Structure formats: C-alpha cells, structure tokens
Amino acid sequence: MNKQTKREIRWLAVKVLVIVLAIGLAFWGYAFVYRGKTEPPAKYLVTNQDAAVYSLRGQIQMLSQKEDLIAFAFEDRKKEKEYGTYIIPGLKYTRTFLNAQGSEQAVCTSMTPQGLAVTDEYVLISAYCHTAKHNSVIYVINKETHRFIKEVVLPGLPHVGGLAYDLDHDMLWYSSNTNGIAQAVSIKMPVFKDYSYADNRMPVQVNQTCSLYGIVRDSFMTFYKGCLYVGCFNKYTESSIARYAVDEEGNLVNTLDEELGMNFEMAVPLDYSTISEQAQGMAFYNDKLLLSHSFGILPSRVVFYEQSDKRLYVNENSAKTYRFPEMIEQIVVDGDDLYVLFESGAYAYRGYAGNVVDRVLKLNLPKMESYEEEKTLLNIE
Structure with missing residues (x-):
C-alpha cells in the first residue's frame, strides 16, 4: 500500500x-x-387519558427482557384489567395554569411524573412542569376502572416528588418547598374530591403547609403507623428519612416555639433513618422497608431491608435487591401489591430512555419475597 x-x-x-x-x-x-x-405545541385543551407511548402489548414486549419485572408485574394478572397496569395520564397534554394564582388557563406538554399514592378509590400521580412554566398537578385515576377522572392543579410549581395518603384522617400529603426549605403540604380529601378545574378556575385549596426541620429536601414520602415519613434524595452520598408526628386532626405537629415570633409552622422529626444514595421512594411491607433507587439512565433498583431499631438502611444491610428499568420514582404498598411509577414516559426523557415505562405497574410482593429462593430450587432441579 x-x-x-x-x-x-x-x-x-x-x-x-x-x-x-x-x-x-x-x-x-x-x-x-x-x-x-422546550415543550411541543399543544394540540388539545384538555388532559389526555390515552397518553401511552406503547400499547399494553407493546409495553409488555418492550419489557420482555426484564425477567424479574415480567414475573412480578404480568404473570398471573391476565384476568385483571390492563394486566393490573394504569396508563399515566397527561404525558402529552395536561390542563393547568401559567402561574401560582391560577389566573391564566394553559396546557402543559412536558409534565413529568413524580409521586404516587393509592387509596380505596383512586390511584393518584403527581407531576411537575419540566420547563417550569406551569403549575404542578395530581392526576386522579379510578382504581377499579383504570379510567382517568380529572386533574387537580396545585398552587405553584413544586417538584411534588412525594405523595402520601393518611387513611385515618382522610388526608393527602405532597412534598413542596419555599426558598429552599423543605415543606409538607396537606389537602383534605373531601376538598380534593370536590375540586373541578372548570368550576374552580384556580389551584386547589390546601389545608396545612408545614416546614420540615432537619431535612434538606423532601424528595419522597409515605404515611405509616400514624406518622409521615419524608426522605431526601442525594446523588452520591448516604441520605436520611425523617419521621414526623401528626395530631388528632391529622396535621403535622407544629413544634416551633411561638415565643420566637415566627409566622410559619415547622415540624421537628421524632427520629431519623440512614439510607443509601439515589433513593426515590419508600414503602413498608410486613417487617420490611422497601426503597426504590434510580439516577439518570442507570438501571433502577428496588431494595428490601429488614426493619431495625438501628435504622440503618444502606446497601450492605439489604435483604434482597431487584434491578428494574431506569427512572423509577415513587413506590406504594397496597395489600400484597407494590405499585411502581416511572418518569421515563415524560417528553423530556422518552427521547433517550432505553426503556420507556408509561404505566404504573403492580408488582406481586409475596412473589418478590420468595422469588430468589424459587429460582434456586428450579435451578437445582
């Protein structure tokens, strides 16, 4: 040459x-x-229910390489509606407002799912505007029919990384912040149920807005045994979960000394737990604490921990770990089901996410607890 x-x-x-x-x-x-x-232009003026990126068949096929997920989410669910899944509404168009006062109606096309809560009647999903132009919302889905009911518009533009439902007081909580201070905000469920975008023409009325002492960010939350648990997401270092008490009316106990002359409420934690980095959600099941972890396009994890008085829930103490598609968010336990939310269906992410999950999935918790043992037995045989 x-x-x-x-x-x-x-x-x-x-x-x-x-x-x-x-x-x-x-x-x-x-x-x-x-x-x-940026946001693509809105073609419709209402929140779309059929926002699925995939058909149900396409979603199952896309996830077919995830053996564990297929076993937990889709096996034994053929008789359930949509295999037990719930399409995340509003991924293409969501009715909301342009500012906190709710004076100008608008449609957002970049809503990003974050928080998840389950009641006897509803599956609730919170979302924020990725371009920070529109009010955050909560989507209300009928738990039995799987049909979208309505959107509930929240005051301001909180990240709403967490939702939590207090059954005893019929109260819904969501995470927020003001000037960098973590806050928990509650809505009475009768007010939540009565809300109508067309009739109210403004964000929903909240019940309590309480600042949270001792935690940098309220990234996710859950309600368990009469207390509100709030967790903080850290990218590369261990983080914490704080536990807060509520009073007889379901409000966070305001432990701020009134003599200080402060004009806002603040709750102080009863105790803390230490958790591993990149936590996105938490839930309790029997004697286990479950944490979901994700960051960027890396695979997500759902980790089981034995509850302990030491309250040290870090990787080396885990009892069981499963790897799932990227961008997992909040998880919720309802009976023997683990409801799982992903944010990969949002417009900002579905352009590069390798696995777009546009539905809330229900995972079989008893099967998750025994799955590794079952696989070992099968391999031996």
Whole structure:
C-alpha cells in the first residue's frame, strides 16, 4: 500500500469520525437539552387519558427482557384489567395554569411524573412542569376502572416528588418547598374530591403547609403507623428519612416555639433513618422497608431491608435487591401489591430512555419475597 493510499484511508477515517461525532452531538443536543427546555405545541385543551407511548402489548414486549419485572408485574394478572397496569395520564397534554394564582388557563406538554399514592378509590400521580412554566398537578385515576377522572392543579410549581395518603384522617400529603426549605403540604380529601378545574378556575385549596426541620429536601414520602415519613434524595452520598408526628386532626405537629415570633409552622422529626444514595421512594411491607433507587439512565433498583431499631438502611444491610428499568420514582404498598411509577414516559426523557415505562405497574410482593429462593430450587432441579 503506497503513501497516497494510506493518506486517503486516514482522511476517510477522520471524515467518518467527524460525521459520527456530529450525529452524536446532534442527538445529545436534541434528546438531552432541547427536549428538556422546550415543550411541543399543544394540540388539545384538555388532559389526555390515552397518553401511552406503547400499547399494553407493546409495553409488555418492550419489557420482555426484564425477567424479574415480567414475573412480578404480568404473570398471573391476565384476568385483571390492563394486566393490573394504569396508563399515566397527561404525558402529552395536561390542563393547568401559567402561574401560582391560577389566573391564566394553559396546557402543559412536558409534565413529568413524580409521586404516587393509592387509596380505596383512586390511584393518584403527581407531576411537575419540566420547563417550569406551569403549575404542578395530581392526576386522579379510578382504581377499579383504570379510567382517568380529572386533574387537580396545585398552587405553584413544586417538584411534588412525594405523595402520601393518611387513611385515618382522610388526608393527602405532597412534598413542596419555599426558598429552599423543605415543606409538607396537606389537602383534605373531601376538598380534593370536590375540586373541578372548570368550576374552580384556580389551584386547589390546601389545608396545612408545614416546614420540615432537619431535612434538606423532601424528595419522597409515605404515611405509616400514624406518622409521615419524608426522605431526601442525594446523588452520591448516604441520605436520611425523617419521621414526623401528626395530631388528632391529622396535621403535622407544629413544634416551633411561638415565643420566637415566627409566622410559619415547622415540624421537628421524632427520629431519623440512614439510607443509601439515589433513593426515590419508600414503602413498608410486613417487617420490611422497601426503597426504590434510580439516577439518570442507570438501571433502577428496588431494595428490601429488614426493619431495625438501628435504622440503618444502606446497601450492605439489604435483604434482597431487584434491578428494574431506569427512572423509577415513587413506590406504594397496597395489600400484597407494590405499585411502581416511572418518569421515563415524560417528553423530556422518552427521547433517550432505553426503556420507556408509561404505566404504573403492580408488582406481586409475596412473589418478590420468595422469588430468589424459587429460582434456586428450579435451578437445582
């Protein structure tokens, strides 16, 4: 091979490399930057229920390589409606407002699912506007029929990373913040049920807005044994869960000394638990604490821990761990089912997420507890 030919080959290789880099940069700019900062135009003026990226069959097929997830979410659920899944509403269009006062009606096309709660009647999903233009919302889904009922618009633009339902006081909690201070906000369920976007023409009326002492961010929450548990997400370091008491009316106990002259409520934790990094949700099941973990496009995890007086729920103390698709968010226990929410169906993420999960999935908890043992027995046989 002469020198001229070698130069031509090297030049061709350089051109190919430049083209590949240009395509890669263009994709990165579109999928990671452009979609995260812009919203596509809204074609409709109402929240869409059929916001699924996949058909049910397509969703199952897309997840077919996830052996554990298929076993927990879809096996033995053929008789259930939609295999027990719930389409996340509003991923394409969501009715909301342009500002906290609710003075201008609008449609958001970049709502990002975050929080999850389950009651006897409803499956509730919270979402925030990824471009920070529109009020956050809670989607209300009929638990039995799986049909979208309505959107409930919240005051302001909270990240709403957590939802929690207090059955004893019929109270719904969501996570918020003001000026960097973590807050828990409650809504009385009768008010929540009566809310109508068309009739109210403003965000829903909240019951209590209480600042949370001792936690940097209220990234997720759950209600368990008469207390509100609030967890903080950290990317690379261990974090914590704080436990707060509620009074007879279901309000967070305001432990701030009134003599200090402060004009806001603040609750102080009863105790703390230490957790591993990148936690997105928590739930209790029998004697177990369950944590969901995810960050970016890395695989998600659902981790089982034995409850302990030491309250140290870190990786090395885990009892069982399962890997699931990326971008898992909040988890909720209802009976023997673990409801699981992902944010990968949001417009900002579905351009590059390898596994887009556009439905709330129900996982079989008894099967999850015994699955590894069952697989070992099968392998032995």
